[in-house]
Amino acid sequence: MEVRRDPVTGENTTGHEWDGLEELDKNVPWPFKLGLVIAIAIAAVMWVMLPSWPHISSDKWPYVTDYTKGTIGYSDRGRVARNLALLADTQAKFDKRFTDRDLKDLLADPEARKSYFAAAATLFRENCAMCHGRKITGRPRFPNLADNQWLWSGDVDGIYETIKYGINSEHDDSRSGSMPAFGKDEMLDLDQIHDVVEYVMKISGQKHLPDAAKRGAGLFKEHCVACHQKGGVGNANNGAPNLTDDEWIYEGHKKTVYQSVFYGRAGVMPHWVDRLRDAEMRQLALYVKWVGADIAAQKAVELKNKPESKVTEKLDGKDEDE
Amino acid sequence: MRISSGKIEGYILILMTLPLMVLGGALAFYGKEGALVFHGGLIALVTSYAIISIFRKMSEPAQNIPLEYNDGVIRAAVIMTGIWGFIGFFVGSVIAWQLAFPDLNIDLPWTNFARVRPVHTTSVIFGFGANALIATSFYIVQRTSRARLAGRFTPWMVLWGWNLFVILGVSGYPFGITQGREYAEPEWYADLIALFVWVAYLWVFLATLSRRAERHIYVANWYFLAFLIAFAMLHTFNNLAIPISLEYAKSYSLFSGVKDAMTQWWYGHNAVGFFLTASFVGMLYYFLPKAAGRPIYSYRLGIIGFWGLVFLYMWVGSHHLHYTALPDWVQVLGMSMSVILLIPSWAVVFNGFFTLNGAWHKLRVDPALRFMALAVCFYAISTLEGVFMAMKPVNALSHYTDWTIGHVHAGALGWVAFITFGSMYKLVPWVWHREGTYSKRLEAWHFWLALSGVLIYVGAMWNSGITQSLMWQTYNPDGQFAFAFIDTVDAMHPYYIARAFGGTLYLIGFCLGAYNLWLTIHPRTPIQMPDQQELKPLPTVNLNKATVKSPMSVKATETPTGPAE
Ligand code: HEM
Numbered sequence: 061m062e063v064r065r066d067p068v069t070g071e072n073t074t075g076h077e078w079d080g081l082e083e084l085d086k087n088v089p090w091p092f093k094l095g096l097v098i099a100i101a102i103a104a105v106m107w108v109m110l111p112s113w114p115h116i117s118s119d120k121w122p123y124v125t126d127y128t129k130g131t132i133g134y135s136d137r138g139r140v141a142r143n144l145a146l147l148a149d150t151q152a153k154f155d156k157r158f159t160d161r162d163l164k165d166l167l168a169d170p171e172a173r174k175s176y177f178a179a180a181a182t183l184f185r186e187n188c189a190m191c192h193g194r195k196i197t198g199r200p201r202f203p204n205l206a207d208n209q210w211l212w213s214g215d216v217d218g219i220y221e222t223i224k225y226g227i228n229s230e231h232d233d234s235r236s237g238s239m240p241a242f243g244k245d246e247m248l249d250l251d252q253i254h255d256v257v258e259y260v261m262k263i264s265g266q267k268h269l270p271d272a273a274k275r276g277a278g279l280f281k282e283h284c285v286a287c288h289q290k291g292g293v294g295n296a297n298n299g300a301p302n303l304t305d306d307e308w309i310y311e312g313h314k315k316t317v318y319q320s321v322f323y324g325r326a327g328v329m330p331h332w333v334d335r336l337r338d339a340e341m342r343q344l345a346l347y348v349k350w351v352g353a354d355i356a357a358q359k360a361v362e363l364k365n366k367p368e369s370k371v372t373e374k375l376d377g378k379d380e381d382e
Numbered sequence: 383m384r385i386s387s388g389k390i391e392g393y394i395l396i397l398m399t400l401p402l403m404v405l406g407g408a409l410a411f412y413g414k415e416g417a418l419v420f421h422g423g424l425i426a427l428v429t430s431y432a433i434i435s436i437f438r439k440m441s442e443p444a445q446n447i448p449l450e451y452n453d454g455v456i457r458a459a460v461i462m463t464g465i466w467g468f469i470g471f472f473v474g475s476v477i478a479w480q481l482a483f484p485d486l487n488i489d490l491p492w493t494n495f496a497r498v499r500p501v502h503t504t505s506v507i508f509g510f511g512a513n514a515l516i517a518t519s520f521y522i523v524q525r526t527s528r529a530r531l532a533g534r535f536t537p538w539m540v541l542w543g544w545n546l547f548v549i550l551g552v553s554g555y556p557f558g559i560t561q562g563r564e565y566a567e568p569e570w571y572a573d574l575i576a577l578f579v580w581v582a583y584l585w586v587f588l589a590t591l592s593r594r595a596e597r598h599i600y601v602a603n604w605y606f607l608a609f610l611i612a613f614a615m616l617h618t619f620n621n622l623a624i625p626i627s628l629e630y631a632k633s634y635s636l637f638s639g640v641k642d643a644m645t646q647w648w649y650g651h652n653a654v655g656f657f658l659t660a661s662f663v664g665m666l667y668y669f670l671p672k673a674a675g676r677p678i679y680s681y682r683l684g685i686i687g688f689w690g691l692v693f694l695y696m697w698v699g700s701h702h703l704h705y706t707a708l709p710d711w712v713q714v715l716g717m718s719m720s721v722i723l724l725i726p727s728w729a730v731v732f733n734g735f736f737t738l739n740g741a742w743h744k745l746r747v748d749p750a751l752r753f754m755a756l757a758v759c760f761y762a763i764s765t766l767e768g769v770f771m772a773m774k775p776v777n778a779l780s781h782y783t784d785w786t787i788g789h790v791h792a793g794a795l796g797w798v799a800f801i802t803f804g805s806m807y808k809l810v811p812w813v814w815h816r817e818g819t820y821s822k823r824l825e826a827w828h829f830w831l832a833l834s835g836v837l838i839y840v841g842a843m844w845n846s847g848i849t850q851s852l853m854w855q856t857y858n859p860d861g862q863f864a865f866a867f868i869d870t871v872d873a874m875h876p877y878y879i880a881r882a883f884g885g886t887l888y889l890i891g892f893c894l895g896a897y898n899l900w901l902t903i904h905p906r907t908p909i910q911m912p913d914q915q916e917l918k919p920l921p922t923v924n925l926n927k928a929t930v931k932s933p934m935s936v937k938a939t940e941t942p943t944g945p946a947e
């Protein structure tokens with residue numbers, strides 16, 4: 061193909077032709093050249109200022125073991141270290157506000173709540189919500205923290221301790237308590253488990269078979285009161301839950317109660333002392349109390365607004381026990 | 383005109399395929415994982431079928447075939463492009479909905495997002511993308527060389543071998559067979575097949591070029607060659623691994639620690655650079671000027687663009703590993719080369735756009751050309767964006783966020799897939815000898831659906847990425863986090879729904895396009911059109927002496943037409 065002039069652009073073609081395709085012999089446009097120069101210049105500035113080119117070092121000849129360090133002495137590690145130090149500084153100042161004061165004192169201080177509630181809530185959502193739920197009301201297998209029913213301790217220092225060392229965690233100071241596997245370890249036979257479950261149904265005010273429950277009462281006294289106390293009201297010293305209320309960790313159906321008795325339970329709450337700063341654990345303890353109080357207040361209002369609300373009487377199993 | 387039976391070519395192929403067959407048999411025999419046994423069986427089956435058909439074809443008497451381009455393999459590749467495109471976009475939409483509504487994971491190990499995601503990436507890149515590249519590169523190299531495709535069997539081996547590789551990949555992931563290297567997930571035995579295929583592909587391409595009837599090699603072919611050579615090297619090094627046994631699919635990389643990470647991303651970025659960029663630029667350099675009916679804007683720009691791109695891409699893989707254990711100097715080097723890379727990348731943009739000078743009016747009436755023009759836009763955007771993301775301070779914001787996903791899909795949906803759609807609307811009528819596509823209106827619908835899909839997708843991901851990143855990085859004055867991670871998940875939710883919606887639009891558009899092309903292939907009233915240009919091979923020049931007897935050594939009776947005489 062001949063070189064020809066393209067009528068649209070006024071440029072010549074190169075004279076090459078493939079399957080009808082041609083190319084113009086257009087010079088590289090100046091903005092493009094300028095761009096190339098600028099880009100290389102920017103890169104060159106980086107090479108001068110920052111660590112960039114590897115080179116052979118004289119002491120390990122002929123291996124490439126060194127690199128140009130750049131004029132401003134930049135390093136990622138240095139930068140991270142500086143920033144972390146800065147952060148640690150800020151946090152240390154902040155932390156004093158929690159570590160220097162008594163938790164009970166802080167709990168009573170409405171200013172503390174106002175200032176720190178939002179950040180504490182973030183901490184909770186970041187670390188605790190996956191088990192206890194964003195509204196702190198728990199979910200199956202993980203206890204509700206807002207019901208004012210406590211396995212261990214409900215005062216702010218006790219909660220702080222639970223957070224710090226965990227329950228059945230790997231920490232030496234962990235709270236520990238577990239429910240034995242009465243069925244699996246053959247302490248009770250199946251009929252006996254059946255009866256004792258019926259008894260638990262009864263004391264928690266659920267549908268039950270009266271005869272079986274009666275038989276279960278004796279078994280309960282023999283095997284369970286050591287931890288769950290007379291009447292099944294629970295014991296905060298060993299973490300045995302109250303069985304007479306309508307708050308359950310494992311849902312409280314016949315089926316799950318049966319599983320608890322047969323296989324036992326030993327739920328784990330991790331210890332946070334290795335992962336959170338002291339001030340953070342303190343904030344979390346406060347947060348649990350703050351939100352718990354809110355929810356309790358809300359419930360109270362609801363109860364008051366509901367005319368003629370009848371609190372269902374619960375059988376506490378007294379008659380059988382005495 | 384007679385064509386030889388391709389004996390030498392056939393025997394070489396059989397010799398190369400036999401070990402793969404044995405390997406497949408061994409895996410099927412010793413394998414202790416269901417999926418591995420299936421893979422071994424499939425390999426053995428396909429390779430033995432290939433060997434048998436080569437034998438049968440070789441024993442047929444030499445036939446007289448008309449001197450013409452080999453378009454059969456191109457047609458098959460076009461069909462495979464459609465099938466993989468559907469799978470890839472469909473699975474992409476599924477995982478997009480899964481991210482928006484996690485219940486869609488339906489709690490089965492095989493349908494879990496993590497296992498389905500590589501099915502998407504492999505189907506789109508190596509299924510849809512590679513088949514489109516096989517189709518267009520085979521078409522372009524024949525037309526611009528005025529020579530029939532080299533090899534009687536090899537082109538078919540390339541096509542089916544590659545598709546076998548992709549099937550081995552995607553059928554293994556749901557069962558946990560993966561190397562865990564992004565964009566190179568298939569295990570070692572599949573990698574061996576891919577290597578075999580790739581070398582064959584490279585041979586076909588070089589042999590065809592070597593007998594071209596044009597003095598010069600067209601720029602599109604430079605890009606395809608770069609793609610073929612670079613990927614052969616990348617694939618080999620990235621997949622150097624030691625299999626633990628024939629019983630399980632697992633293998634261990636030869637590299638460890640940060641060197642392994644660097645190898646992976648040296649591969650990963652060049653997979654983007656050569657698989658999703660250079661090769662598709664080749665496609666652009668043929669189909670855009672063809673569709674526009676205009677000469678390429680600047681030959682010189684083409685040269686600078688090509689060498690710049692090829693040289694610079696190799697340096698920049700480390701920008702995927704900013705702020706990691708990788709030494710500072712490697713990061714900075716990758717960052718600085720990324721800046722320069724913008725310029726040759728934009729050479730393609732200049733050439734693409736200004737080639738349209740004098741043809742802008744055609745955009746109004748030709749949706750296929752519109753696809754190509756928009757592809758250039760998205761290419762421009764994603765390369766510019768990529769360069770910004772390669773700067774460490776920007777990367778601190780963008781890395782690990784949906785911004786990267788937005789960038790990927792601006793490139794993938796907007797550039798890779800758009801240029802493919804535009805080219806397919808031209809290619810299909812040409813290789814099936816039709817006057818045009820079945821319906822321009824459907825083409826236009828496809829265009830608008832696809833464009834809305836990309837814009838929604840990318841827009842959502844930019845917003846989501848920047849939002850989540852800023853939320854992660856926000857401290858209150860006391861040095862405490864302002865947001866918990868779960869808050870960012872909440873914030874993403876509307877964007878994820880938008881993205882899934884955009885992706886679904888894109889999928890619907892694709893289905894319309896596929897339907898349109900299907901009706902083009904099977905028209906109510908078949909129309910036969912002559913090929914665009916008759917073949918004038920150059921019978922004397924032959925690089926590959928070993929295989930000159932192959933089908934292509936056409937004993938042409940015409941007077942030899944020397945180059946450019
Ligand atoms: C209907 C169209 C598509 C939809 C709905 C879609 C959706 C998705 C989704 C949801 C992800 C996972 C993102 C994440 O992990 O956060 C993804 C990843 C990816 N997709 Fe697509 N996609 C589509 C088309 C494509 C196409 C055409 C290509 C390539 C040619 C492509 C290439 C990729 C790649 C490379 C990734 C991995 C990105 C990364 O790891 O950074 N996608 N896609």
Ligand code: HEM
Pocket residue numbers: 564654658659701702703720723724727761764765766767768769770771772773777780781782786789790793794797798
């Ligand atoms: C000059 C051009 C380009 C540059 C400098 C560039 C740069 C980058 C950077 C910095 C990242 C993010 C790395 C990270 O933070 O993890 C990235 C990711 C990515 N880019 Fe580009 N990009 C360019 C063009 C393209 C094009 C045209 C495509 C086409 C499809 C593309 C596809 C991808 C993909 C798939 C990823 C995701 C990799 C992953 O899985 O993490 N890029 N690119």
